[in-house]
Amino acid sequence: xxxxxxxxxxxRWVIISTERGKRPTDFASVPAARSSDFxxxxxxxxxxxxxxxxxxRDQGTRPDxxxxxxxxxxxxxxxxxxxxxxxxxxxxxxxxxNGIGAHEVIIETPDHDKTLSDLDEDTVAQVLSTWKERxxxxxxxxxxxxxxxxxxxxEAAGASLEHSHTQLVAMPIVPKRVVEEIEGARKxxxxxxxxxxxxxxSQELSDDVRVVSSNENFLAIEPxxxxxxxxxxILPKTHKAAFQDIExxxxxxxxxxxxxxxxxxxxxxxxPPYNFILHTLPLQGDNRNWYHWHLEIMPKLxxxxxxxxxxxxxINPTAPEDAARYLREIQVTTLKR
Amino acid sequence: xxxxxxxxxxxRWVIISTERGKRPTDFASVPAARSSDFxxxxxxxxxxxxxxxxxxRDQGTRPDxxxxxxxxxxxxxxxxxxxxxxxxxxxxxxxxxNGIGAHEVIIETPDHDKTLSDLDEDTVAQVLSTWKERxxxxxxxxxxxxxxxxxxxxEAAGASLEHSHTQLVAMPIVPKRVVEEIEGARKxxxxxxxxxxxxxxSQELSDDVRVVSSNENFLAIEPxxxxxxxxxxILPKTHKAAFQDIExxxxxxxxxxxxxxxxxxxxxxxxPPYNFILHTLPLQGDNRNWYHWHLEIMPKLxxxxxxxxxxxxxINPTAPEDAARYLREIQVTTLKR
Numbered sequence: 001x002x003x004x005x006x007x008x009x010x011x012r013w014v015i016i017s018t019e020r021g022k023r024p025t026d027f028a029s030v031p032a033a034r035s036s037d038f039x040x041x042x043x044x045x046x047x048x049x050x051x052x053x054x055x056x057r058d059q060g061t062r063p064d065x066x067x068x069x070x071x072x073x074x075x076x077x078x079x080x081x082x083x084x085x086x087x088x089x090x091x092x093x094x095x096x097x098n099g100i101g102a103h104e105v106i107i108e109t110p111d112h113d114k115t116l117s118d119l120d121e122d123t124v125a126q127v128l129s130t131w132k133e134r135x136x137x138x139x140x141x142x143x144x145x146x147x148x149x150x151x152x153x154x155e156a157a158g159a160s161l162e163h164s165h166t167q168l169v170a171m172p173i174v175p176k177r178v179v180e181e182i183e184g185a186r187k188x189x190x191x192x193x194x195x196x197x198x199x200x201x202s203q204e205l206s207d208d209v210r211v212v213s214s215n216e217n218f219l220a221i222e223p224x225x226x227x228x229x230x231x232x233x234i235l236p237k238t239h240k241a242a243f244q245d246i247e248x249x250x251x252x253x254x255x256x257x258x259x260x261x262x263x264x265x266x267x268x269x270x271x272p273p274y275n276f277i278l279h280t281l282p283l284q285g286d287n288r289n290w291y292h293w294h295l296e297i298m299p300k301l302x303x304x305x306x307x308x309x310x311x312x313x314x315i316n317p318t319a320p321e322d323a324a325r326y327l328r329e330i331q332v333t334t335l336k337r
Numbered sequence: 338x339x340x341x342x343x344x345x346x347x348x349r350w351v352i353i354s355t356e357r358g359k360r361p362t363d364f365a366s367v368p369a370a371r372s373s374d375f376x377x378x379x380x381x382x383x384x385x386x387x388x389x390x391x392x393x394r395d396q397g398t399r400p401d402x403x404x405x406x407x408x409x410x411x412x413x414x415x416x417x418x419x420x421x422x423x424x425x426x427x428x429x430x431x432x433x434x435n436g437i438g439a440h441e442v443i444i445e446t447p448d449h450d451k452t453l454s455d456l457d458e459d460t461v462a463q464v465l466s467t468w469k470e471r472x473x474x475x476x477x478x479x480x481x482x483x484x485x486x487x488x489x490x491x492e493a494a495g496a497s498l499e500h501s502h503t504q505l506v507a508m509p510i511v512p513k514r515v516v517e518e519i520e521g522a523r524k525x526x527x528x529x530x531x532x533x534x535x536x537x538x539s540q541e542l543s544d545d546v547r548v549v550s551s552n553e554n555f556l557a558i559e560p561x562x563x564x565x566x567x568x569x570x571i572l573p574k575t576h577k578a579a580f581q582d583i584e585x586x587x588x589x590x591x592x593x594x595x596x597x598x599x600x601x602x603x604x605x606x607x608x609p610p611y612n613f614i615l616h617t618l619p620l621q622g623d624n625r626n627w628y629h630w631h632l633e634i635m636p637k638l639x640x641x642x643x644x645x646x647x648x649x650x651x652i653n654p655t656a657p658e659d660a661a662r663y664l665r666e667i668q669v670t671t672l673k674r
Contacts (some may be wrong), residue, residue: 005562010514010517012650013650018654018655029592091561180346180347196345225429288352316352317354
């Protein structure tokens with residue numbers, strides 16, 4: 001059973017997940033290059049993954065067989081385990097609980113050679129709808145307080161399988177970064193009676209120096225205090241606290257801007273590894289007025305060094321205004337062929 | 338002039354340091370392999386660095402010439418700039434100030450081929466004394482609120498020059514991580530009237546399952562909620578808030594345990610890249626009763642992926658107890674030859 005442990009000083013929870021099987025000696029040698037001969041996410045290999053929990057499929061096809069467009073399965077090496085209770089307990093000054101949670105993989109396409117930005121807009125929209133459906137389903141489990149949806153693209157960004165996929169982790173705590181965002185946003189709301197993210201959207205549209213793209217419902221910007229070169233955020237233009245409240249026509253606009261941004265980043269930076277993370281409302285508690293969901297995209301271009309780790313103080317060698325201008329000027333077409 | 342910018346939501350400051358010269362197009366190609374032909378930190382190349390600000394030298398030798406044992410120079414590509422005033426200002430909802438600070442390099446040995454753990458204990462002690470001297474000197478500049486001392490060892494850990502060195506950055510803000518530690522430690526102190534780090538030292542000595550090594554003044558442990566496999570902390574056994582208050586005999590004990598831990602990590606993990614960061618008392622303010630300096634050492638063994646970045650929620654595949662047992666059992670000798 002994985003264990004959740006809390007740092008007694010700053011309150012950050014970590015997952016100690018020894019089931020993932022890294023014993024001390026496993027680190028001593030360089031990991032072997034991964035074979036691309038066999039891919040459990042490819043069509044025809046459906047029985048090589050845990051059973052599917054959700055799929056968008058052709059009519060009449062059965063689960064765990066070909067005929068799917070988007071397919072969701074449990075992670076074969078889950079960081080958290082679905083069965084059991086939390087069993088919170090102390091150990092002297094320390095706090096821990098069982099590592100209960102869900103860890104799923106959203107396989108975005110049957111085609112091994114396509115990345116998310118290669119998919120047409122309708123297919124990207126299907127992937128985003130799948131995120132929504134999985135959140136709505138997992139939200140029913142009252143043990144969970146937060147669901148994080150994220151993507152590691154490319155080996156340097158932590159992807160362990162090449163075939164394009166998003167991951168989802170439902171967990172019994174709200175992660176520290178989200179708690180900080182909520183506390184910061186609440187302080188601002190107490191002072192101004194406005195959502196800080198709404199004010200950011202408004203100032204960015206008016207300044208127009210960090211905007212990368214904008215459509216009917218969404219804005220893509222390089223944030224003012226970007227930690228990384230070409231860090232890009234996508235936000236709903238009007239106040240929306242929880243991702244899963246997104247409506248059908250909004251999903252299409254989100255698919256369009258996400259594909260556009262990924263294509264621009266690929267064109268500008270030679271298809272770099274990247275991560276993105278959905279920041280959305282915790283499942284419990286009343287933070288709807290001040291929290292505002294958004295997607296943070298981080299191309300992995302620089303090595304994060306000790307200074308950054310140790311201090312939480314980042315050095316970014318590219319001004320967000322320069323990155324925004326550069327990305328804005330790149331022309332891409334997201335239209336369907 | 339570099340710029341310090343504050344994230345309006347969570348209050349984290351970042352350095353936008355465009356002088357370091359990464360324009361968007363610089364990321365498009367893979368960086369060239371670094372030549373080891375020329376090293377500005379080697380003996381004889383003293384004029385190829387900025388002038389030395391401090392050195393331990395043989396009697397009668399002049400600055401910026403050979404004859405040094407440890408040498409401190411300004412970073413040739415500083416993240417912060419020493420001249421100027423802070424000029425705090427707003428920009429709509431955003432906050433920024435000039436990137437004022439000092440960025441120094443402590444060259445630990447004239448020998449290009451030695452790493453910190455190869456140096457004998459007396460030389461490691463000289464390096465640590467140099468940290469202390471530089472902190473005491475920079476502390477006089479009232480613009481600075483914090484000094485971070487850190488090491489990036491190995492290219493994968495962000496080192497841009499191979500020759501063994503530590504870096505020091507004096508800055509006009511206290512980094513977010515340290516603020517969090519101080520706030521957490523103060524809450525504990527308010528509740529218990531004891532330093533939380535002192536309680537950690539006491540519990541770890543009594544549990545004796547996460548201790549890697551211990552000597553007269555210092556304790557090395559794998560922390561209970563370690564973020565990374567083999568993350569190791571070194572703490573003074575009795576309450577000490579500020580690193581620069583360290584006394585001469587304590588420096589020798591610190592040198593011994595630091596060398597020992599690095600040797601153990603090298604033996605266990607095939608000399609991995611690593612980072613370490615000194616966490617010490619901010620230069621201003623009254624936090625002496627609850628803060629306790631320590632050194633955090635993080636071997637770079639796993640890729641930190643999107644999940645970690647986005648959530649501040651880490652997955653560690655090695656239990657600290659296992660790592661501690663493994664490191665404890667490795668025999669190394671730190672004795673002088």
